[in-house]
Amino acid sequence: MSIPDYKIDEVREATDVVDLISGYVTLKKKGQNFFGLCPFHTEKTPSFSVNPDKQIFHCFGCSAGGNVFTFLMRSEGISFPESIKFLAQRAGIQIEYDKKDExxxxxxxxxxxxxxxxxxxxxxxxxxxxxxxxxxxxxxxxxxxxxxxxxxxxxxxxxxxxxxxxxxxxxxxxxxxxxxxxxxxxxxxxxxxxxxxxxxxxxxxxxxxxxxxxxxxxxxxxxxxxxxxSPGTSVYEKGKMLYGLFQNRDEIRKQKKSVFVEGYMDLLSLVANDIKNVVASLGTSLTEEQSRLILRYSKHAVLIYDSDAAGVAATLRGSDILLETGLDAFIVSLPKGDDPDSYVLENGTEALLKKIENAENFFDYKIQRSLEKPPENRREEVHSILESIARIKDAIQRSLIITKVSEQLNVSEKALWSDLAPILQQKQKGERRQSEIAKRLNDLGKTRKSGRGEKAVADLVRIMLHDWDLAEYIFASLDLAEVREVDLFPIVNYLKNQHKGGGRFSEKELNQQFNDVELTAFIVQVFNEDWQGLNLKRWATDCISVIHKEKIQKQIEGIREEIRLAQDSGQPVNDLLNQCMDLEAQKKTVIAEV
Ligand SMILES: [Zn+2]
Structure with missing residues (x-):
């Protein structure tokens, strides 16, 4: 790292976590903390919190957490040095940049x-x-x-x-x-x-x-x-950005409403006519990432796409994605042959604003379309409405819409529910499978990277952070060299030094000490865990024995490898076999020793 520590401190001091995150998430104060919708996972009720006192953020839903730097690293996908530069620029602090950076x-x-x-x-x-x-x-x-x-x-x-x-x-x-x-x-x-x-x-x-x-x-x-x-590059991923969001996000937040159009000129034409809470999805299909992005600023989205067949298809698809991400979708239908640009040009700002104001709820829009069809062709339309309803996560809202559809299309509620059931089931199965796959992949990733030893080290850190008095006991039986390879080693090492110096650690300092996304998330997470009534010392003993056992196991594996090599080259293996047996015996007594 080429940026001096005092500069990093200066940048940190000049940045307020609430102020920074407010640029990304609409935050509401509740007690000492601020809450908002998590930018790192899809949710409908805020579980993302920001603590100005500790200068950290934490999500109770997905366990994301960290400090101002790691927030930026995650949300902008940038490196630590980039995040310093970004915040330095924001605070007007000069930084000399070393070209040898990553x-x-x-x-x-x-x-x-x-x-x-x-x-x-x-x-x-x-x-x-x-x-x-x-x-x-x-x-x-x-x-x-x-x-x-x-x-x-x-x-x-x-x-x-x-x-x-x-x-x-x-x-x-x-x-x-x-x-x-x-x-x-x-x-x-x-x-x-x-x-x-x-x-x-x-x-x-x-x-x-x-x-x-x-x-x-x-x-x-x-x-x-x-x-x-432009094609996609490492700084531009298509489908993950919204045109105009940088310029218009404050207006969207202020009006609690976003307006989606398809193209550049649609957006600019609306802006020129003083309608400034607009973004363009660029390309006909709205993506889930774009939908999640806009949810940071407002829950209410209005779609104004072209009135041609492609525009209508994009409206239907886009609204489904908005619903699934937890937004409320509203539709403005323009007269045949119009796009937002031409409409505002011919009819003026007031007319379009009125249309936005009176935008149809997505389901009313779908019901209306269905009513335009002769009754014998309605089955397909009703099925499509049910598929959209299945995307709503809120059960009460779902039920209200079923009632409405039943009344307006003159179909019995019972029939609607019985048709909805298999769709919901199918969907839930799919979602469950997806989350199972995600979990499995996650677990696999964890075990591939580390054995049980890694988990034991993590638990020891947890234990010390909750009960610093146990640090004495833990460091007395833990050889730092044994855990040098684990991801959390920087934290273990930091704690060891604090312990050696006879000092304590401060939570605030620890939160700002590291600039690795995983490490900071881990720390914030630990401080939010509650283990009233757990026997921490007993737990620490278990962890230490796991680590010792793993160390012995590694030695055994090494000797087994030597035995194989010796056998291949016809060398005697008795000594090695004895060593191996000694180690096996040692492994069994580990618990008794600790
Ligand atoms: Zn989250």
Whole structure:
């Protein structure tokens, strides 16, 4: 690590955990803590807590936990040095960055850098002579200079080498430009610009950094697709981001409502008309990740997709995903042939706001569609409604909707329930199987990485954190060299040093001591466990014997290997056999010794 400790401390001091996490999760104060919906798992009632006193977060649902740095590492998928840089920048603290840092972080940094360079080039081109027609187009669509600035809109000049030439002139790495998806490879070697004569929409991550671009063609003579996008890179995963979320998230939180549209221009057109709680899903199908992302800001989502068949299909699919993630889905249906952009252009802001205000509950929308069909064709529609109902997790809500469907479609509630039962069963079976698989994989991962010894070390740490008086006993019988390999070794080592110095540990200090996602989550978790009435000393004894046994077992395995080798080469093995038997005997007496 090349960033000095005092700098890290300075950054930590300058950052408040509630303030930081509020940018990601809507938090409500309850007693000493703040609560919100966990960003790391899907849930409907808040079990994610933030403690300003200890400067930590903890989820009672999925056991995520840690400090400001590990929160960022998890939610932004960045490394520890990146998280320091991020928070330093946020707090206005200067940090000298050592180029020898880990490769991935360096690659991501490089990608951010080259995307930033490209964004700037596109923005300048939009304001230059070359970009006149592009700027004119945007202004005609009602976008103000302020809108253009906030969304960083730009223009990619025509020709095959505009961005590349600029990159060469400013000594940017062409290979890097390519890795960022900004250029394509020529068959005969070399590169050419991916975006040519197009309006450019930078896609920003939640830290406001450009990670990808979308481009809309300007000339009707151009027979390439209307929109093209950057490919996925290590800083841009498709389907995991929402266009406009960085700029509009405060508005979404404030209005407690998000509006989903399909494309860049739909979003910008709404923003230009002062409707600012909008995001675009980019691509017709809304993903579960996007749905979970928006749930951090509000539970109420309104979908306004195109009125064509593809738009309707996307609405139905998207709403199902929203329901499943725990959001309330509402639909705005536009007149035939309209999209949000054209509608607001023709009818004005007030008309669209009214439509958003009166958006139909997803189930009303589905019932309505079904009523439009002749009664003999309704079976299929009813089945589709039941499939959506099965996605609702709340039983009361489910029952209310069944009643409504029954009344409006004139089908008996009993018939609906009996048709719903097999769908629910199927679904639950699927979910159970999925969670079983996830659990199994998780367990396998754990056992592969470590034997029982690892678990025993974890338990010893737990015990010491709960009853520091037992540290004396534990360290007297535990050889640190024996546990050097386990993941929790840094914590064991820290505690050992505290113990050696005759000191105690402070919970607050321990929470800030480590910057590994797993370690901090472990610590926060332990402090939230309650073992009233457990015999901790007895438990510690068991753990120590497990560790000793495992050590002996390893020695036995080593000797067995030697025996095999000796036998293969015709050497005597008696001594080795004796050693092996001694160890077996020793293993049996371990418990008595401790
Ligand atoms: Zn959680």
């Amino acid at each position: 490769v991935r972080s360096q690659e991501n940094e490089a990608l951010y850098y080259v995307n930033e360079f490209a964004a700037k080039f596109f923005q300048e081109s939009l304001q230059s002579k070359k970009g006149e027609h592009a700027l004119k187009y945007l202004k005609e669509r009602g976008l103000s200079s302020e809108n253009i600035r906030v969304f960083g809109l730009g223009y990619a000049p025509p020709g095959w080498q505009s961005l590349i030439t600029q990159a060469k002139n400013t000594s940017n790495d062409l290979e890097l430009l390519h890795r960022a998806g900004l250029t394509l490879k020529k068959e005969e070697g070399g590169y050419y610009d991916r975006f040519r004569d197009r309006i450019i929409f930078p896609i920003l991550n939640l830290s406001g950094r450009a990670v990808a671009f979308g481009g809309r063609k300007l000339s009707e003579k151009d027979d390439s697709p209307k929109y093209i996008n």
